[in-house]
Amino acid sequence: MSEDVDRLLRRGEEEPRIKDADLYETVEEVFDASTVLTILSLIRKRVLKRISGVISAGKEARVYLGYAPDGRPLAVKIYLTSSAEFRKGILKYIAGDPRFQGVKTSDTRALIYAWTRKEYRNLVRMREAGVKVPEPVAFLNNVLVMEFLGEEGKRYPLLEEAYKELEREELEIIYKQVLEELEKIVCKARLVHGDFSEFNIMVKPDLDIAIIDVSQAVDYSHPNARDFLERDVRNINRFFKNEANIDVLSDEEVLEGLF
Ligand code: ADP
Structure with missing residues (x-):
C-alpha cells in the first residue's frame, strides 16, 4: 500500500x-x-x-x-x-x-x-x-x-460549550433561531432530526447557529417520526429552560407550530 x-x-x-x-x-x-x-x-x-x-x-x-x-x-x-x-x-x-x-x-x-x-x-x-x-x-x-x-482551523463551539458565557438576551436570540431551524427541518425538509440538542448546535461569533450531526434524521413518514420529534422538542426546551434559564414555549406550543 x-x-x-x-x-x-x-x-x-x-x-x-x-x-x-x-x-x-x-x-x-x-x-x-x-x-x-x-x-x-x-x-x-x-x-x-x-x-x-x-x-x-x-x-x-x-x-x-x-x-x-x-x-x-x-x-x-x-x-x-x-x-x-x-x-x-x-x-x-x-x-x-x-x-x-x-x-x-x-x-x-x-x-x-x-x-x-x-x-x-x-x-x-x-x-x-x-x-x-x-x-x-x-x-x-x-x-x-x-x-x-x-x-482558522478551530471549530465553532457547540451550544453546550458556549451557553454559560452568553447573556440572557443572547440566549433568547439563539432559542428563537433554534425554533426557526426546527420548523424548516420539519415543515420544509420534511425530516425529523432525531437527536436535536445543545450538543448538535454550533454557535458562531455573530450568534448565528448551525445544526450538525443529521445522520439519524428520518423522513417524516417514518413510523417513529412523531415520537422522535416530541423527544427533540422536549430535549431542546429542557435545555433552554433548565440550563440556559430563559422563558420557553411549552412543548405543546412548539409542536403546534410545526403543523
Ligand atoms: P458524532 O455523531 O460522532 O457526535 P458529529 O457529527 O456530532 O458526530 O460530530 C462530532 C463533533 O465534530 C461535533 O461535536 C463537532 O465538534 C465536530 N464537527 C462535526 N461537524 C463539523 C463541521 N462541519 N465543522 C466543524 N466541526 C464539526
Missing part, C-alpha cells in the same frame, strides 16, 4: 507533494485498509487534498479537519466500520425509512455505508430547505466530506 499512497500523493506536478507520513500519522493507526483506500480515492478525485488534525473522536465516528485542493477547509467525518453496537443502534433509524429499503441489515459494512449516504442526503435535503447545516461536499463508503464550520 505504501507505494500506492506514495504514487497517489505525488500526482499533480503543480501541487507540493504531501508526505505519505502525514496521511499515515492521521489515519493509518485508526482505520482499516479499505477506509485508507476510500480516503485516497477522495484525494484522487480531488475532493480532498489532505487530512489534518482530529476535531472529534467519538465511538462511532471521527471528524477531521481536512483541506480541499483549493485550500478550503473541510470537515471529514469517518464512520468506524468495526462498531457492532453501532449497527444495533442505527437499525431503528434505517428500518422504516423508505429511502433505505433493500439495504442488507446483516452486513455491518453495508449498513454503515448506507448510514453515511443517509447523512449526506439529509444534509442535501436540509440545505435545499434552507436549514443552516454544513454544506455537503461528497461522500464515499464510510467517509462524508462537508463544509468546515469554524475559523
Whole structure:
C-alpha cells in the first residue's frame, strides 16, 4: 500500500507533494485498509487534498479537519466500520425509512455505508430547505466530506460549550433561531432530526447557529417520526429552560407550530 499512497500523493506536478507520513500519522493507526483506500480515492478525485488534525473522536465516528485542493477547509467525518453496537443502534433509524429499503441489515459494512449516504442526503435535503447545516461536499463508503464550520482551523463551539458565557438576551436570540431551524427541518425538509440538542448546535461569533450531526434524521413518514420529534422538542426546551434559564414555549406550543 505504501507505494500506492506514495504514487497517489505525488500526482499533480503543480501541487507540493504531501508526505505519505502525514496521511499515515492521521489515519493509518485508526482505520482499516479499505477506509485508507476510500480516503485516497477522495484525494484522487480531488475532493480532498489532505487530512489534518482530529476535531472529534467519538465511538462511532471521527471528524477531521481536512483541506480541499483549493485550500478550503473541510470537515471529514469517518464512520468506524468495526462498531457492532453501532449497527444495533442505527437499525431503528434505517428500518422504516423508505429511502433505505433493500439495504442488507446483516452486513455491518453495508449498513454503515448506507448510514453515511443517509447523512449526506439529509444534509442535501436540509440545505435545499434552507436549514443552516454544513454544506455537503461528497461522500464515499464510510467517509462524508462537508463544509468546515469554524475559523482558522478551530471549530465553532457547540451550544453546550458556549451557553454559560452568553447573556440572557443572547440566549433568547439563539432559542428563537433554534425554533426557526426546527420548523424548516420539519415543515420544509420534511425530516425529523432525531437527536436535536445543545450538543448538535454550533454557535458562531455573530450568534448565528448551525445544526450538525443529521445522520439519524428520518423522513417524516417514518413510523417513529412523531415520537422522535416530541423527544427533540422536549430535549431542546429542557435545555433552554433548565440550563440556559430563559422563558420557553411549552412543548405543546412548539409542536403546534410545526403543523
Ligand atoms: P458524532 O455523531 O460522532 O457526535 P458529529 O457529527 O456530532 O458526530 O460530530 C462530532 C463533533 O465534530 C461535533 O461535536 C463537532 O465538534 C465536530 N464537527 C462535526 N461537524 C463539523 C463541521 N462541519 N465543522 C466543524 N466541526 C464539526
